[in-house]
Amino acid sequence: MQRKTLLVTLVIVGVLALALFFFVLQPKLPGLTQLAQNFSQPKPSLFTARIEAGQGGRVIVNGTETATWSSTKPFTLTLEARPGECHVFDHWLVNGTRLEGERLNLTIAGNTTVSAVFRRLSYRLTAVSNASWGLLVLNDSVAKLPFETEVSCGSKVTLKLFPWSNESISLKPLGFFVNYTAINTTETEIRVQGNLHIVAVYKFETHILYLETNAPGVKVLVDGQEVTLPAKIQRAKPFTVVIQAPPLVKVNDTFAWGGPEFQARDYIRGVLTWVTFATGQTPIHVEEAEKTIRVYYHPYYSLGKDTYVSPLYGNAYVKGNTIIAVPDKYHIYTVNIILPPNWTRARVRVESSFSLGAVIMFPYNKNGNIYDEVDASVGAQRGACTKLTAEFEVDRNLPSARVLSYYCDAPVASSQDYTSGPWNFGKGNEQYLGRLIVVGGDGSNVRIQVEVEG
Structure with a gap:
């Protein structure tokens, strides 16, 4: 019992001694002290x-x-x-x-x-064309020009041009201007690195025939279809049309337009000139971009019984069956007398003051290809006639022209001649060969009377 009590006492003494040891020696054991503090303080945040x-x-x-x-x-x-x-x-x-x-x-x-x-980044892309009908395909979609859109930087855009045409015009693609740099190809790919301004360049091709006339309300046949002048015929390619003009455009019982001629507008030595090149029915070729044709009519004055007068040099008007010819500034007068289809003989009387002479010519169709002419004339030999009177007669078959009588207060010579073809006094008059008499001369106060048989 005593031994057990002694053992317990020794244990208690040992524990107290150990506690005293740690308490007394604490300053000499910093690591242990820090460890104790770590257990006693919270960990900092990260x-x-x-x-x-x-x-x-x-x-x-x-x-x-x-x-x-x-x-x-x-x-x-x-x-x-x-x-x-x-x-x-x-x-x-x-x-x-x-x-x-x-x-x-x-x-x-x-x-x-x-x-x-x-x-x-995105950039602005604008596209225009020098032709309003140009077709620009942008990334496989047809863009209606002018066109504007936003495109992403670094993306690629493909541009394509295609030809286009209709009945009137054709467009041939030539290339692009991209930011004012020419690209001579109809298809290209561009990497977007800034704003793009694209111009689609096309060659515009059209061919236009302008048809004009100096007479009101003229209707012509263009390839058989009636067209009222003035008119414009437009095609995408060079073309040919056949124009047929009526020989006579009647206005009233006294006045008409007749003897059509096709005239091409041209500039000769810088002066606008109408060049007669075809009769009232002919094919017209348009190979240039524009061509202007005038269907030119001469003024026709009725003498009655399907007989008309048309002045070529100077002017004229009609009183009854008398033609009053007004010479031009050079005192020259020339009139066409278009006779009715069934005429056989014509008599023409010319009266003129201060005249050098008068001539009557009758062109006729000899064999369909060559135009012959018979004429009769009177001419003063020395000085002008104060008053000249000459009467002529023309027969249709056989073709002949002769002087019946004349009067002049100065010596006058008369003649009758025959001239072989080709004869042409303005192509628009070819349709009247066999019916046409040409009266010409120089003077003033000219009066021409016509009598037709047949």
């Missing part, structure tokens, strides 16, 4: 910053591209957004809050997420 770069750029943080930063104490980060090709920096998102500026200084005092947001 701050983490995560840096994210959106598509189209990168972020430099304190001179590096480190994406994660951590510390138990607050720290500062300097961030710089660097956009890549075809992108631009837009804004920052710091824990969901938007901030501006490409450079950013942040004090990190807690967990933080920083995102750099970049925006892809």
Whole structure:
């Protein structure tokens, strides 16, 4: 019993001695003291910053591209957004809050997420054409010109030109001007790196025939179809049409337009000139861009019984069966007398003051190809006739012309001649060969009387 009590006492003394040992020797055991403190104090927090770069750029943080930063104490980060090709920096998102500026200084005092947001650039694309009907195919879609759209930087656009035509015009593609640089091909691909101004270049081809007339209300046949003049015929390619003009455009019982001639407009030595080249029915070839044809009619005055008078040089008007010829500034007068289809003989009386002479000519169709002419004339030999009177007679079969009588107060000579073809006194009059008498001369106050048999 005593031994048991002694053992317990020794244990208690040992524990007390050990406690005293640690208490007395504590300054000499710092590691153990720190360990005790660690168990007795709370652990400090760790701050983490995560840096994210959106598509189209990168972020430099304190001179590096480190994406994660951590510390138990607050720290500062300097961030710089660097956009890549075809992108631009837009804004920052710091824990969901938007901030501006490409450079950013942040004090990190807690967990933080920083995102750099970049925006892809887009540019303006405009397209026009030198032809309003041009077809531009942009990325396999037909663009109606003028055209404008937005395209992303770095993307590729394909441009194609196609020919186009209708009945009136044709367009042949030649190429492009892209930002004023010529591209001589009808198909190209462009990488977008800025604004694009595109001009589609076409060769415009059209051929126009202008038809004019000097008489009102003239209707002609164009390839058999009736057309009222003036008119414009337009084709995409060179073309030929057959024009048929009526021989007579009647206005009233006294006046008509007749003897049509086709005249082409031309500039000779810089002067606008109408060149007679065809009769009232002929094919017209249009190979140049524009051609102007005038269906020229002579004024016709009725003498009655399907007989008409048309002045060629000077002017004329009719009183009954008398033609009053008004010479031009050179005192020259020439009139056509268009006889009725069934005429057999005609008598013509010419009276003129201060005249040098008068002549009557009868052209006729000999064999369908060659036009012959018979004529009769009187002419003063020395000086002008104060008053000249001459009477002529023309027979249709066999064709002949002769002087019946004449009077002049000066010596006068008469003649009768035959001239072999070809004869042409204006192509528009060919249709009247066999019916046409030409009276010409020089003087003033000219009166012409006509009597027709048949």
